[in-house]
């Protein structure tokens with residue numbers, strides 16, 4: 565049993581259309597290059613592979629990729645792009661599901677560790693990554709830094725996008741370390757016939773964590789921090805960075 569919300573068929577069918585920026589060559593090029601270098605001649609395991617936004621191009625680059633994914637609807641969208649022999653996916657929880665074989669790389673991108681809503685499950689996720697890694701292998705996480713510097717006392721929400729077709733803001737439970745992202749999105753295509761002027765309301769719950777807490781989880785799982793950068797191009801991580809890409813290594 566997982567605390568993660570199950571992604572619906574509706575969300576899965578919409579996912580790729582909403583990810584034009586994160587699926588652009590400008591984003592995916594450096595992402596795939598970073599991961600391919602770490603995978604080397606070995607195999608890669610993507611936790612929460614979704615529709616294969618990253619896993620499919622990494623496979624196309626020649627890295628054998630295997631996925632674990634909770635939502636069969638998200639996996640079904642991936643399956644329209646690539647067959648099971650080329651990119652096998654197991655339906656299950658990334659904190660507990662075990663797949664055969666050893667890996668030089670396990671990765672979990674796009675803030676998705678935060679979909680596990682308890683600390684215990686996030687620790688189990690690190691343990692599960694370590695379980696799949698060969699000695700010397702790496703676990704990579706991409707995660708936003710909690711935006712609490714933008715939440716002054718007395719304010720309940722932090723906006724993260726105010727654009728023509730989308731309003732997004734986060735609210736916080738500071739005691740439980742839970743962030744809820746709220747979205748109001750214009751229905752239909754931009755200015756096209758499908759634009760009926762209505763807005764759809766969605767929200768998603770996340771357990772936010774600081775980099776230092778993740779380092780402790782990694783240590784509990786027997787992994788050592790090797791590198792932390794601010795983006796897939798390797799920019800330095802500073803106190804103003806909005807996200808981090810962290811690499812932990814399983815000792816040889």
Ligand SMILES: C[S@@+](CC[C@H](N)C(=O)[O-])C[C@H]1O[C@@H](n2cnc3c(N)ncnc32)[C@H](O)[C@@H]1O
Nearest residue numbers: 568571612613614617634635638657658674679
């Ligand atoms: C933001 S999407 C990321 C998908 C893909 N990795 C990408 O970068 O586009 C989050 C994905 O995590 C999956 N997910 C959430 N909780 C999960 C869990 N406990 N185990 C496995 N997958 C999970 C969701 O079903 C969804 O496909």
